[in-house]
Amino acid sequence: MRRRGSSLCATFWFLGLLPGLPTVAAPPKSDHWAFQPVSRPALPAVKNVDWCRNPIDRFVLAKLEERGWSPPPAVRPEALLRRLTFDLNGLPPSPEQRDAFLNDRSPEATERLVDDLLARPAYGERWARHWLDVVRFAESNGYERDAAKPSAWRYRDYVIRAFNQNLPFDRFLIEQLAGDELADADRETIIATTYYRLGPWDDEPADPKQDRFDQLDDIVSTTSEVFLGLTLACARCHDHKFEPLAMRDYYGLVAVFNGLIRPQKGRTGLEVPVGTRAELEAVAVGERAVAQLKQRASARGTAVTRIVARLLDGRFLPVIDDFKTLARTEPAQHVADFQKESRLRDLLARTPKAHVFIEPKAEPPETYLLLRGQAANPGPEVAPGVPVVLASSPLTFPAPGERTSLRRLTLAQWLARPEHPLTARVIVNRVWQHHFGEGLVRTPSDFGTMGDAPTHPELLDWLADWFVNHGWSIKALHRLILASNTYRMGSQSNPVYAADDPENRLLWHRPARRLDVEAIRDAMLVVSGQANKIMYGVSMYPTIPSQALEAHSDPDKVWRASEESESSRRTIYAFVKRSLPVPMLEVFDFCDTARSTAKRSMTSVAPQALTLFNGDFVNRQAHHFATRLECEVGTDPQRQVEHAILLALGRHSTETEKARLLRFLEDEATALAHQPEKTPRTRQREALEQMCRALFNLNEFVYFD
Numbered sequence: 001m002r003r004r005g006s007s008l009c010a011t012f013w014f015l016g017l018l019p020g021l022p023t024v025a026a027p028p029k030s031d032h033w034a035f036q037p038v039s040r041p042a043l044p045a046v047k048n049v050d051w052c053r054n055p056i057d058r059f060v061l062a063k064l065e066e067r068g069w070s071p072p073p074a075v076r077p078e079a080l081l082r083r084l085t086f087d088l089n090g091l092p093p094s095p096e097q098r099d100a101f102l103n104d105r106s107p108e109a110t111e112r113l114v115d116d117l118l119a120r121p122a123y124g125e126r127w128a129r130h131w132l133d134v135v136r137f138a139e140s141n142g143y144e145r146d147a148a149k150p151s152a153w154r155y156r157d158y159v160i161r162a163f164n165q166n167l168p169f170d171r172f173l174i175e176q177l178a179g180d181e182l183a184d185a186d187r188e189t190i191i192a193t194t195y196y197r198l199g200p201w202d203d204e205p206a207d208p209k210q211d212r213f214d215q216l217d218d219i220v221s222t223t224s225e226v227f228l229g230l231t232l233a234c235a236r237c238h239d240h241k242f243e244p245l246a247m248r249d250y251y252g253l254v255a256v257f258n259g260l261i262r263p264q265k266g267r268t269g270l271e272v273p274v275g276t277r278a279e280l281e282a283v284a285v286g287e288r289a290v291a292q293l294k295q296r297a298s299a300r301g302t303a304v305t306r307i308v309a310r311l312l313d314g315r316f317l318p319v320i321d322d323f324k325t326l327a328r329t330e331p332a333q334h335v336a337d338f339q340k341e342s343r344l345r346d347l348l349a350r351t352p353k354a355h356v357f358i359e360p361k362a363e364p365p366e367t368y369l370l371l372r373g374q375a376a377n378p379g380p381e382v383a384p385g386v387p388v389v390l391a392s393s394p395l396t397f398p399a400p401g402e403r404t405s406l407r408r409l410t411l412a413q414w415l416a417r418p419e420h421p422l423t424a425r426v427i428v429n430r431v432w433q434h435h436f437g438e439g440l441v442r443t444p445s446d447f448g449t450m451g452d453a454p455t456h457p458e459l460l461d462w463l464a465d466w467f468v469n470h471g472w473s474i475k476a477l478h479r480l481i482l483a484s485n486t487y488r489m490g491s492q493s494n495p496v497y498a499a500d501d502p503e504n505r506l507l508w509h510r511p512a513r514r515l516d517v518e519a520i521r522d523a524m525l526v527v528s529g530q531a532n533k534i535m536y537g538v539s540m541y542p543t544i545p546s547q548a549l550e551a552h553s554d555p556d557k558v559w560r561a562s563e564e565s566e567s568s569r570r571t572i573y574a575f576v577k578r579s580l581p582v583p584m585l586e587v588f589d590f591c592d593t594a595r596s597t598a599k600r601s602m603t604s605v606a607p608q609a610l611t612l613f614n615g616d617f618v619n620r621q622a623h624h625f626a627t628r629l630e631c632e633v634g635t636d637p638q639r640q641v642e643h644a645i646l647l648a649l650g651r652h653s654t655e656t657e658k659a660r661l662l663r664f665l666e667d668e669a670t671a672l673a674h675q676p677e678k679t680p681r682t683r684q685r686e687a688l689e690q691m692c693r694a695l696f697n698l699n700e701f702v703y704f705d
Contacts, residue, residue, distance in 0.1 A: 540574060
């Protein structure tokens with residue numbers, strides 16, 4: 001066994017002479033549910049068969065009937081429309097969508113609506129954001145300098161396209177882990193591997209060797225949580241205290257990723273060209289040609305310098321010969337070379353680049369188990385591998401390929417096996433979580449023994465099996481879930497059920513949920529008429545309060561706000577800077593960008609109310625909302641009230657609401673009467689803006705159902 005210079009402590013430990021340190025023996029097999037093969041359970045018997053629209057309902061109803069409980073009535077059509085549009089598109093329904101849905105009396109009306117929402121570009125923008133949370137997406141490195149990650153937005157765009165194109169999840173997984181190692185690798189699959197480089201990066205580490213393993217730890221930790229639902233990073237320094245995961249399991253995955261390096265120049269992270277193999281070979285040829293042209297130009301410069309030196313030395317005769325040579329050959333060649341180098345540089349500049357790791361050689365470096373996780377204390381060499389508890393037999397890694405080790409591709413293909421016990425369960429649970437607020441497993445990135453047990457284990461397995469057998473299609477899974485009566489339940493509470501099951505683990509009703517901050521902000525833009533629908537491309541910078549920049553030494557450079565039309569794009573296109581989160585996003589529980597976020601917090605704190613009531617963005621959208629109302633229905637207060645409720649809440653106003661809002665408009669205008677410089681028309685307009693701001697602050701605007 002090859003060994004680098006390890007400490008005496010490491011040698012004693014390796015020989016088994018030092019007690020108290022972690023063993024290297026493989027962990028025993030576990031009978032924990034998550035490590036068992038997925039099986040398709042039989043559908044349970046239920047009494048109220050008529051309530052069940054599909055198999056999901058049978059599993060849910062069976063548990064309710066065990067308690068003698070029954071599900072609540074279905075949600076009202078208008079509320080179902082709002083629920084579906086926010087779930088799938090992250091946007092409120094338009095009046096046109098509302099009319100089309102409510103006027104469609106056919107039994108397939110809801111299914112048609114779901115198909116329409118899944119086909120809209122907004123679907124990818126909505127669901128890509130959920131994925132960006134778990135892969136710790138941000139566009140800066142964090143730490144003290146927090147420099148930008150160039151072209152990180154290309155990964156965001158890749159994810160949006162993947163969801164809109166319904167890229168099968170097994171392929172989605174493989175592209176992110178090994179898109180550059182695929183036989184059909186292209187621009188998109190290589191951009192997908194930006195996944196590895198999304199985490200924080202210290203560009204001035206005190207200990208570069210230790211920092212290298214910290215980067216690998218970020219990759220191992222994120223990969224194990226995102227795709228396996230396991231906290232494997234806990235085995236970096238010792239065998240896992242609670243799970244059947246050993247240090248060898250951890251360092252086996254480190255060995256898989258150890259061939260990756262970060263392209264950089266000093267403290268600056270670099271991009272690399274991306275494309276098919278043929279395209280990348282053409283880029284390489286072009287770069288070599290530019291280098292040769294530079295070399296020739298340098299040689300010409302040397303010749304001219306030699307002539308000048310001879311002239312200064314008084315050696316005229318040799319100079320005459322040199323001039324004859326230059327006059328005969330150099331001018332035309334110089335012009336041709338110059339023109340060619342302009343063309344090549346233009347072509348190279350137009351070649352897209354991505355912020356990815358690379359494998360510079362096919363043979364990766366050796367990987368050693370690190371004592372106590374310290375790079376300075378290497379132990380025995382470790383071969384690439386996967387957690388033993390998940391493999392019926394050791395995974396065989398092939399010999400290195402022509403350009404890379406192929407280790408990542410081997411790992412990705414193992415994860416994407418239909419019989420893998422965790423991959424399908426984990427992603428099905430994540431999709432369920434975003435439709436219901438909680439997953440069937442309420443610790444979505446921890447399926448281990450310390451995580452929550454599934455509330456409906458048979459349903460989870462049934463869904464995982466169904467998902468794999470339906471081509472790993474996320475859109476097909478949406479259709480299945482949204483077609484169930486479980487999804488269409490009303491939100492009525494039941495004090496008896498709530499006393500026994502306050503956390504709604506048995507799914508006896510649909511609890512009210514606040515919209516996430518992206519949906520709140522995007523809904524305001526849509527309702528105000530300001531939403532910019534341009535997709536993809538470089539991120540925009542929303543306007544943020546000047547107070548948020550006061551702590552920075554160079555506030556004009558750290559955040560240059562975009563023009564309002566540009567910053568009115570959907571929130572997913574906002575630049576994500578680790579050291580400077582947009583205040584509105586932060587106060588409404590935006591994800592933790594330093595690590596994988598399986599589930600966002602859902603807090604209720606005073607700054608949220610202040611942001612919605614006094615924030616610059618909200619007041620600006622209230623102004624635009626008032627302008628839209630005047631443009632679409634004129635200056636009649638009653639028509640303004642009716643149209644405002646329809647746009648903001650997706651329903652018609654009640655008589656009580658109309659009376660209250662009309663009185664509100666009168667009172668606001670009257671309160672401004674003491675300012676004689678304001679005309680009656682101005683007072684009416686300002687009152688309308690205040691009403692629009694009040695609508696943005698309604699619970700019904702920021703909550704589901």
